[in-house]
Amino acid sequence: MVLNYIWIGFFVIAFIIALIQLIFFGDTSIFPAIMDSTFANAKLGFELSLGLTGVMTLWLGIMKIGEKGGAINYLSRGISPLFNKLFPDIPKNHPVHGSMVMNIAANMLGLDNAATPLGLKAMKELQELNPEKKKASNPMIMFLVLNTSGLTIIPISILVYRAQLGAANPADIFLPILLSTFFSTLFGIVAVSIYQKINLFQKEILLYLGGLTLLISGVIYGFTLLAASYLNIVSNVVSSLILFTIIITFILLALRKKINVYDSFIEGAKEGFKVAIKIIPYLIAVLVAIGVFRASGAMDALVDGIIWLFNLLKINTDFIEALPVALMKPLSGSGARGLMVDTMNTYGVDSFVGRLACTFQGATDTTFYIIAVYFGSVGIKNTRYAVTAGLLADLAGIIAAIFIAYLFFG
DSSP states (O other): OHHHHHHHHHHHHHHHHHHHHHHHHOOTTHHHHHHHHHHHHHHHHHHHHHHHHHHHHHHHHHHHHHHHHTHHHHHHHHHHHHHHHHOTTSOTTOTHHHHHHHHHHHHHTTOHHHHHHHHHHHHHHHHHHOSSTTBOOHHHHHHHHHHHTTOOSOOHHHHHHHHHTTOSOGGGGHHHHHHHHHHHHHHHHHHHHHHHTOOOOSHHHHHHHHHHHHHHHHHHHHHHTSOHHHHHHHHHHHHHHHHHHHHHHHHHHHHHTTOOHHHHHHHHHHHHHHHHHHHHHHHHHHHHHHHHHHHTTHHHHHHHHHHHHHHHTTOOOTTGGGHHHHHHTTTOHHHHHHHHHHHHHHHOTTSHHHHHHHHHHHHSOOHHHHHHHHHHHTTOOBOTTHHHHHHHHHHHHHHHHHHHHHHHHO
C-alpha cells in the first residue's frame, strides 16, 4: 500500500512541477522531456531484466549445486544462532539461512551481480514459508531491509571511479563508508525489530554483531596499509578469489556426495529465466516513475528547498552540494552513480563535497529498486512497513555519512 502511494506521488508531484514550469516560466520542453523519459525508462527496465537473465541463471544454478551438495546446510548451521533470533518465524537450520548469508556476503564484497540472484533465491524460499502469498512476511521484511541498508566492506566501483579521476588516495573513503553503512544497517535492524518486537539484547545477537564489527575493522585496517596503486587490484583479486572459491567448494562438496553436478546446475538455472521475466513489469513501473520525477525537475526543486531551509536555520550547508547523491540513491543506483561522478568532477575528487558524495553512494542501497525486484519476483503486493523501515535505514546512513565526513574531511 505504501509503495502504491509513493508511486502515484512521483507522477502527481512531477506533473505539478512541470505544469508550473510551463505556465510561469514558458518551458515548452518539459513535457516532451518527461514523455521521452517514460519511454526510455520502460526500455531500460526491460533491458535490465533481460540482462539479469544470464547472471541469475548462472547463480541459481550454482546455488542448486550448493544446496544438493550440503554447502547451504553448513552455512545455515553457522549463522543459525544469529538468524534464529533475527528471523524467529523461520524454522531452525532452514536452507534459506544459507541463501540469505550468501546474498549478504556478496553485498558486503560489492559483488552486486552475484548478490541479486542470490537474494532472489532467498526471497523465493521465504515465500514458500509465507502463509499469506500476497503479503510480505516478517522474515521477508527483515531480509529486505538488510539489503536496502547496503552494508559494504569493499566498495569496489567507488574506488575505481576515484582512482580514474586522480584521487590522491582512492581508499580514504573506506572507513567513512564502512561506518556510515554500518549505522544504516544497524538502524535498519533496530527499526524492523521494533516493528516485530524482537529483543536485540540477546547474547547471540550481541556476539555476532560485535564479532562482525571487529572483522570489518580488521579488513579495513589491512587495506589502509596498501599503496593506492595496488588497492583496486587487490580488491578485485580478493573479491573474485573469494567468489570463485565458493563456486569450487560447492562443486567439490557435491562431488563428495556423488551428486550429478551438471544436472543440478541445469535444474537451478531453469529457474533464473522464469524469475527474470517475472521481474519486468515491477521494474518498469518503478523506473518509469523515477524517470518522470527526475525529468520534471522535482529533484532539483527538492534540493533547492533543502538549501533554503538550512540557510534559514543558519546551519552549515557545505554538504548540500553532495546531497542529490543521497536523495537519488534510494531511487536509482545508476542515477546516484552519475551524480557522484559529476560532483567529483565539479568540486574536485579530493574535495569535502567529492568525498561526501562517495560516502553517500556507499552508505545505502537502491531501496525502491530492491523492493520492486525482490517483492516483484514472488508476487508480493502488500509490502507492509518494508518501505518505511528501508527509508529509515537510508536516513540513518545519510545522517551518519554527513557527520562522519565532517569528522574525517571537514
